[in-house]
Amino acid sequence: MLIKIGADKVALEPYNEPAYYPCDSSGSDDWQRIMAGTVRDIRAVSSELTIVATGACGGSIAGLVNLDPNFDDPNVYYSFHMYDPHSFTHQRADDKNAFSSGLPWPADASTPEVVAETLKAQMDAAGLSQIEEVMNMASARETIARYFEQNWGQSQLEAGFxxxxxxxxxxxIASRRLFVGEFGVILxxxxGRMGAFDADRLRYLMAVRREAERFAMPWSAWEFSNPYGMSVIQPKGPAIPDREMLRALGLP
Structure with a gap:
């Protein structure tokens, strides 16, 4: 079916974010055998169909660089997802009553004190009790401190790429055959319970997109629509484009 559509119009990604761990040589070679075997099976049907291969460990860079592309050919692309640091892109607490939000991008765009004060103000506005605020802040301060200690910013992003x-x-393998298959930030x-401020989200999206384009890598933003603001259309109301996000992605 895909061959009939045309190899220049469609690519097949057999696996998305495979949950095979660990990412280094201390693990088994199960994922290597699965990915290589899948490519061979596809090539038995078509030598031209574009395949998107991925490493283990959630499709991360760490998983990609542990992959041996001994199955490579000119019609294979290699995907990795960019959600580094996850503590920024996915600011969301497990507990529905907890708060996890407001980390900046890059880290030096703000301070731990400002983030903590903003988070406390949001909890006050939400009507949390003093005990709930203390419990939330105890957990949040650890995350905030770690993020600023690591000083996340452009240099770490460049190092990942x-x-x-x-x-x-x-x-x-030419860098144009690397594919940034997903990137995005919760808004x-x-x-104020979850997510990043819009200005920080847009700075991160622009930084990732520009880094990909610096190496001529194709990319794909996550995603068209979802309720967390990680979408190219507005998360609420009519399905209209998020114009600021499109600008950050370099789209008209």
Whole structure:
């Protein structure tokens, strides 16, 4: 069916974010055998169909660089997802009554004190009790401190992309055959319980997109529509584009 559509119009990604861990040589070679065997099975049907291969460990860069592309051919692309740091892109607490939001991008765009004060103000506005606020802040302060200690910003982003490019070059694969299959950031919710402020979200999206384009990598933003603001249309109301997000992605 896909061959009839045309190899220049469709690509097949057999697996998305495979949950095979750990990401290094201490693990088994199960994922290597699965990915290589799948490519061979597809090639038995078509030598031209574009395949998107991925490493283990949730399709991360760490998983990609542990993959041996011994099945490579010119019609194979290699995907990795960019959600680094996850503590910024996925600011969301497990408990429905907890708050996890407001980390900046890059880290030096704000301070731990400002983030903590903003979070406390949002909890006050939501009507949390003093005990609930204390419990929330105890957990939040640890996350906030770790994020600022690591000083997340452009240099770490560049290092991640360079790791993927170095892997590709070592295997004779052009960086244009690397594919940033997903990237995105949860937008701050109306009650402040989750997500990043829009300005920080847009700075991150622009930074990832520009880094991909610096190496001529195709990319795909996550996603068309979802309720968390990680979408190219507005999360609420009519299905109209999020114009600021499109601008950050370099789209008209």
């Amino acid at each position: 360079r790791q993927a490019v170095d892997w590709a070059e070592a295997h004779g 701050m919710s109306a009650d």
